[in-house]
Amino acid sequence: MSAESNLIQRAQVAGVIPTLVIEDIAHAVPLARALSEGGLNVLEITLRSDAALGAIHQIRQELPQLWVGAGTVRDVTAAKAAHAAGAQFLVSPGYLAPIGAYCRSQQLPLLPGVSSASEIMAAMADGYQFLKCFPAAVLGGTEWLDAMRGPFPELMFCPTGGINASAVESYLQRPN
Numbered sequence: 001m002s003a004e005s006n007l008i009q010r011a012q013v014a015g016v017i018p019t020l021v022i023e024d025i026a027h028a029v030p031l032a033r034a035l036s037e038g039g040l041n042v043l044e045i046t047l048r049s050d051a052a053l054g055a056i057h058q059i060r061q062e063l064p065q066l067w068v069g070a071g072t073v074r075d076v077t078a079a080k081a082a083h084a085a086g087a088q089f090l091v092s093p094g095y096l097a098p099i100g101a102y103c104r105s106q107q108l109p110l111l112p113g114v115s116s117a118s119e120i121m122a123a124m125a126d127g128y129q130f131l132k133c134f135p136a137a138v139l140g141g142t143e144w145l146d147a148m149r150g151p152f153p154e155l156m157f158c159p160t161g162g163i164n165a166s167a168v169e170s171y172l173q174r175p176n
Contacts, residue, residue, distance in 0.1 A: 004130055007089050007109035010067055011130070011158060014042040015172065019071055019091075019160060020055075021048050028055035029062050036066055044091050046071040047078055053085040060086035069111075076102050083108055093134055095119055100126045111158055115139055120152055130156045137162025142170050149176045 011017060018040055022028050028051070032043060045056050047070055059068050069089035070082030076098050079090055083106060092099055095112035103110040104127070113134040114120045123131055133145065136159035140147070145157055159171055 003089075003103070003107045003109040004128065007111060007130060010042050011111075014040065016040065016168070017042050017044055017069075017158065019044045019046060021046050022051050022055040023049045025051040025054045025058065028058050032059045032063050032066060032068075036063060041065065042067045042069070044069045044071040045087075047074075047082060048072050053081055056082065056085040056087050060088075069109075073099060075099065079103065079108075091132055093132075095123045095126075095128070095131075097122070097126060100128065117148070117151065120148065120155070124152075124155070129154060130158065133157040133159040135161030136171075137164075137167075141167065142174055145171070145174045145176055149174075152176075 018035055020043060022045055035043060043066060045052050056068055056070055059066060067088050069091055070087035071091040073079050073082060073090045073092045079099050079102050082090055089109040090103060091111040093113040095114060100110060111130060111132045112123045112128055113132040114123055115134060120131060155176060157176055163171060
């Protein structure tokens with residue numbers, strides 16, 4: 001199974017991937033444990049705080065049943081640091097070919113962010129079929145997903161950004 005196929009399969013089983021900003025490392029394991037007990041076993045820890053890499057490492061050490069990724073990966077340096085901390089997949093807000101190349105060289109799944117057809121095509125050219133639609137609500141939400149299904153019927157999207165509880169079901173009903 002390819003790295004991307006593994007990510008797609010886990011995301012589909014999870015249904016929802018919590019995106020976490022952990023400011024205090026002491027909260028990392030208790031929060032991850034609570035999410036796991038609630039049935040959420042795939043987590044994204046964003047690299048938006050000084051505690052992020054330590055949080056990834058601690059969660060991986062103490063809760064090995066979880067699949068833990070690093071989000072807000074904006075360059076190869078961050079990708080390498082997240083991977084070294086134990087991240088099992090990476091998520092980026094946009095797509096950069098060097099990040100994609102690093103992830104492919106490491107067989108590390110990447111969920112690259114896209115917000116336009118051009119970005120989608122760039123990610124596809126590098127072999128990515130599972131993409132992060134970001135910022136989903138600002139882009140048009142489910143209407144954007146429906147529009148992208150026409151020219152890109154083979155792709156799957158993980159929409160993030162501005163999705164509230166009342167919209168979740170509508171997103172989950174989309175085939176892509």
